[in-house]
Amino acid sequence: MKSKPDPVRLDAWDVRILSEVQSDGRISKSELAKRVHLSASACSERLRILQAAGIIEGFYARLSPALTGGVIFVMVEVVLDRHRLENQRHFETAIQQIPEILDCWAIGGRIDYLMRVSSPSMAAYQDFMEGLLQAGLGIDQYYSLVVTKPVKSNSPIPLSALRQR
Template sequence: MKLDAIDLRILDAIQRDGRITKLALAEKVGLSATPCWTRLRRLEQTGVIVGYHARVALRRIMPITAVMVQVSLRNHRQSEFERFERVVWQVPQIVACWSLGGGVDYLLKVVASDIEAYQRVIDGLLAREVGIDRYFTYVVTRTVKEEMAFPLSALVGDAAG
């Protein structure tokens, strides 16, 4: 889908404030309300916008432990990858999973109440025999940067060369 500068401004604005009113959004991107609303609906209907979310400051509710986990599988058959990924979707503490190229098959982001709760998640994966050959645990000691909004202008500029 080809996006123009106004579409990108709309996306940038709603990434930063999903609760922005339609009128405020229109003013921010330099359109009147109706054309802005039409563009927003098109972005939603084409699947460019997939949802609106609240960002929760979890550490204000309870202490948490965030862990990054490198996972390598024993076998590299498509069925093994699919089985592992199905199980990952069933574990709510695994909040992100990336399939990687190179020496590691997956990178997981796990959140748990403490390190013992994290270990129970890993033990559960191992008990389910999802093909894990080895895993490496990296405890997050401090979050330096965690952006939820994509840098659309920079990415478009990169793609343009």
């Protein structure tokens, strides 16, 4: 059984750094140090520690779906045909290799997983899902929810609770 990592103790400086890099991942180290009121070397060291601890998982560019060729997003609720640990592991391992599945969360309740899938069209999405069903991943049922427009997405994690520790 995989143990949960010990939480890293964050102080006010760390929270300020995380807040800044969450809102601007391209910020230079010198500008970051200025904004959080630390020396460049102290700020760089804290940033390195936050990355090494896995708190900062990476830096990404957010692309515009409309300007990159038109993409639709579908939220897919998945129910597996068997609810044994090896079936879950098989499914989870397989979907890691499928680039169209942007996100996947294990869910407690009436469904087993919720996935966010990208596709160039509804016809391509249907072909994609038929391929998933034939791939032997143990999918018993799936329900598609087509995203008609984004209302709020890619929001930063609220760090206010960290400041109270």
